[in-house]
């Protein structure tokens with residue numbers, strides 16, 4: 001399959017990442033099926049996608065006609081079979097839990113065309129392990145976007161142990177067709193490249209506050225103005241979702257060891273469901 005053969009992309013999961021990936025795909029001219037398990041979830045994702053397109057148009061980063069055309073290319077769907085039965089490429093962006101993702105792939109395998117490629121937007125989980133619950137581990141890879149997808153240039157394209165190199169080439173071509181810059185991750189390893197570097201940084205920032213070395217504001221001004229990140233460490237944790245950072249660390253701790261133990265400050269936020277921008281409160285208040 002060539003990138004020109006891809007017409008329909010199914011995006012599974014309409015959350016923070018899913019709706020953003022759907023937006024990027026629609027802006028690139030693909031027909032997009034945005035799927036989530038409940039009408040309210042898929043509608044929320046669709047509304048966020050529409051908000052984002054309007055915002056880009058307001059700021060003249062895209063034209064109004066372009067925003068409208070992109071929105072027209074997105075179909076919100078709840079039924080999995082309907083979402084994937086004519087998909088050429090499937091990007092899965094469901095919650096960062098191995099069991100949830102595996103169940104989605106088992107069901108997906110029953111309905112997707114044999115030649116469709118499956119790409120997981122996992123932040124850290126084993127691409128190989130996920131691929132092995134399908135009948136097409138060679139047509140399975142990681143395609144990891146960053147939050148917010150419409151603004152972030154990078155896409156990690158991750159090889160599982162069984163991935164056909166042609167599928168990696170195709171996925172990189174697709175990322176480029178979406179206006180992104182792909183980087184290939186040659187070996188399936190927890191957190192891949194970005195999160196292996198970034199999430200421990202967020203965790204260390206939390207330990208500094210936990211240990212009373214500095215306040216959140218002090219850590220954020222340091223990471224932003226001296227280390228040079230576009231956001232402070234805690235602003236970034238709120239942007240990606242405190243739960244996502246926690247899930248990545250928890251998985252990395254299990255595979256790579258206790259150096260990745262999530263700081264109690266992150267655990268407390270997750271337990272209190274103060275997950276960042278998406279819940280209106282995390283380390284900062286967004287209301």
Ligand code: CAA
Pocket residue numbers: 020051052053055056122123145146147148149150151152194195198230231236239240244245
């Ligand atoms: N669509 C459209 N507009 C959006 C938007 C979206 N999805 N998200 C934010 N905006 C808007 C805001 O509403 C705001 O609008 P107003 O100016 O009207 O208030 C505006 O964008 C802010 O944009 P600016 O250009 O003023 O701000 P900026 O130049 O600082 O850019 C940013 C914002 C691109 C998010 C930048 O801060 C940034 O790069 N932050 C770092 C993000 C990052 O590192 N993400 C990766 C995290 S790691 C990850 O995602 C991986 C994982 O698996 C955990």
